Amino acid sequence: MADRLTQLQDAVDQLAHQFVASIYYVHRHHELTPVNPTDKPREGPMDSDGIEPYPTAQFLDGQRELAKDLIVREQQIELLISALPGLEHSEQNQQERIKALEEELEKEEKKRQAAVKEKDVLLAKLDEVIRSVRRP
Known part of the structure:
Protein backbone atom coordinates (compact mmCIF):
# COMPACT_ATOMS: atom_id res chain seq x y z
CA MET A 1 0.00 0.00 0.00
CA PRO A 85 0.04 15.19 10.10
CA GLY A 86 -0.92 18.82 10.18
CA LEU A 87 -0.96 21.86 12.36
CA GLU A 88 -1.94 19.88 15.45
CA HIS A 89 1.41 18.05 15.18
CA SER A 90 4.31 20.45 15.58
CA GLU A 91 7.73 19.67 14.20
CA GLN A 92 8.98 19.09 17.74
CA ASN A 93 6.19 16.56 18.42
CA GLN A 94 7.01 14.74 15.21
CA GLN A 95 10.74 14.67 16.09
CA GLU A 96 9.90 13.24 19.53
CA ARG A 97 7.69 10.58 17.92
CA ILE A 98 10.46 9.65 15.49
CA LYS A 99 12.95 9.38 18.37
CA ALA A 100 10.57 7.16 20.36
CA LEU A 101 10.05 4.93 17.32
CA GLU A 102 13.82 4.69 16.77
CA GLU A 103 14.30 3.61 20.41
CA GLU A 104 11.56 1.01 20.04
CA LEU A 105 13.21 -0.24 16.86
CA GLU A 106 16.57 -0.56 18.64
CA LYS A 107 14.95 -2.62 21.43
CA GLU A 108 13.30 -4.94 18.91
CA GLU A 109 16.59 -5.29 17.02
CA LYS A 110 18.33 -6.38 20.27
CA LYS A 111 15.57 -8.96 20.83
CA ARG A 112 16.04 -10.22 17.29
CA GLN A 113 19.81 -10.53 17.72
CA ALA A 114 19.33 -12.44 20.99
CA ALA A 115 16.91 -14.80 19.25
CA VAL A 116 19.42 -15.38 16.43
CA LYS A 117 22.14 -16.22 18.98
CA GLU A 118 19.81 -18.61 20.78
CA LYS A 119 18.93 -20.25 17.46
CA ASP A 120 22.63 -20.74 16.67
CA VAL A 121 23.26 -22.32 20.09
CA LEU A 122 20.29 -24.67 19.70
CA LEU A 123 21.40 -25.64 16.19
CA ALA A 124 24.87 -26.45 17.48
CA LYS A 125 23.40 -28.61 20.28
CA LEU A 126 21.11 -30.37 17.81
CA ASP A 127 24.06 -30.99 15.51
CA GLU A 128 26.00 -32.57 18.42
CA VAL A 129 23.07 -34.81 19.32
CA ILE A 130 22.64 -35.94 15.73
CA ARG A 131 26.35 -36.70 15.35
CA SER A 132 26.44 -38.65 18.65
CA VAL A 133 23.62 -40.97 17.62
CA ARG A 134 24.92 -44.27 16.26
CA ARG A 135 23.16 -47.19 14.77
CA PRO A 136 22.88 -50.28 16.99
Missing part, protein backbone atom coordinates in the same frame (compact mmCIF):
# COMPACT_ATOMS: atom_id res chain seq x y z
CA ALA A 2 1.33 3.40 -0.93
CA ASP A 3 2.03 6.07 1.64
CA ARG A 4 -0.49 8.85 2.22
CA LEU A 5 1.33 11.45 0.13
CA THR A 6 1.48 9.10 -2.84
CA GLN A 7 -2.22 8.31 -2.44
CA LEU A 8 -2.95 12.03 -2.26
CA GLN A 9 -0.91 12.73 -5.39
CA ASP A 10 -2.67 9.91 -7.24
CA ALA A 11 -6.08 11.23 -6.18
CA VAL A 12 -5.20 14.77 -7.32
CA ASP A 13 -3.99 13.40 -10.66
CA GLN A 14 -7.23 11.45 -11.06
CA LEU A 15 -9.22 14.59 -10.21
CA ALA A 16 -7.34 16.50 -12.91
CA HIS A 17 -8.14 13.75 -15.41
CA GLN A 18 -11.79 13.89 -14.39
CA PHE A 19 -11.82 17.67 -14.95
CA VAL A 20 -10.39 17.20 -18.43
CA ALA A 21 -12.88 14.44 -19.21
CA SER A 22 -15.74 16.65 -18.00
CA ILE A 23 -14.65 19.55 -20.16
CA TYR A 24 -14.30 17.21 -23.13
CA TYR A 25 -17.80 15.82 -22.51
CA VAL A 26 -19.35 19.28 -22.37
CA HIS A 27 -17.42 20.42 -25.46
CA ARG A 28 -18.23 17.32 -27.47
CA HIS A 29 -21.92 16.88 -26.62
CA HIS A 30 -23.34 20.36 -26.09
CA GLU A 31 -26.16 21.70 -28.19
CA LEU A 32 -25.16 23.93 -31.05
CA THR A 33 -27.08 26.98 -29.90
CA PRO A 34 -25.73 30.52 -29.79
CA VAL A 35 -25.15 32.00 -26.36
CA ASN A 36 -26.32 35.44 -27.40
CA PRO A 37 -29.11 36.03 -29.91
CA THR A 38 -26.83 38.34 -31.90
CA ASP A 39 -24.11 35.68 -32.22
CA LYS A 40 -23.53 34.25 -35.67
CA PRO A 41 -22.28 30.71 -36.27
CA ARG A 42 -18.62 30.51 -37.27
CA GLU A 43 -17.78 29.47 -40.76
CA GLY A 44 -15.09 26.96 -41.56
CA PRO A 45 -13.57 23.94 -39.83
CA MET A 46 -14.20 25.20 -36.26
CA ASP A 47 -17.98 25.36 -36.82
CA SER A 48 -19.02 21.92 -35.56
CA ASP A 49 -15.86 19.86 -35.79
CA GLY A 50 -16.34 16.66 -33.76
CA ILE A 51 -19.43 17.83 -31.91
CA GLU A 52 -22.15 15.23 -31.44
CA PRO A 53 -25.01 16.96 -29.59
CA TYR A 54 -26.93 14.82 -27.11
CA PRO A 55 -30.58 15.39 -26.28
CA THR A 56 -30.95 17.92 -23.48
CA ALA A 57 -32.08 15.40 -20.83
CA GLN A 58 -29.24 12.99 -21.63
CA PHE A 59 -26.69 15.82 -21.68
CA LEU A 60 -27.84 17.14 -18.29
CA ASP A 61 -27.81 13.62 -16.80
CA GLY A 62 -24.24 13.21 -18.01
CA GLN A 63 -23.26 16.52 -16.46
CA ARG A 64 -24.84 15.54 -13.13
CA GLU A 65 -23.00 12.21 -13.14
CA LEU A 66 -19.69 13.92 -13.88
CA ALA A 67 -20.35 16.47 -11.13
CA LYS A 68 -21.09 13.68 -8.62
CA ASP A 69 -17.86 11.91 -9.58
CA LEU A 70 -15.89 15.13 -9.10
CA ILE A 71 -17.46 15.67 -5.67
CA VAL A 72 -16.69 12.09 -4.58
CA ARG A 73 -13.06 12.44 -5.72
CA GLU A 74 -12.77 15.78 -3.89
CA GLN A 75 -14.12 14.18 -0.70
CA GLN A 76 -11.57 11.39 -1.01
CA ILE A 77 -8.85 14.02 -1.29
CA GLU A 78 -10.18 15.81 1.79
CA LEU A 79 -10.11 12.52 3.71
CA LEU A 80 -6.51 11.87 2.68
CA ILE A 81 -5.53 15.41 3.66
CA SER A 82 -7.17 15.06 7.06
CA ALA A 83 -5.09 11.91 7.69
CA LEU A 84 -1.83 13.79 7.13
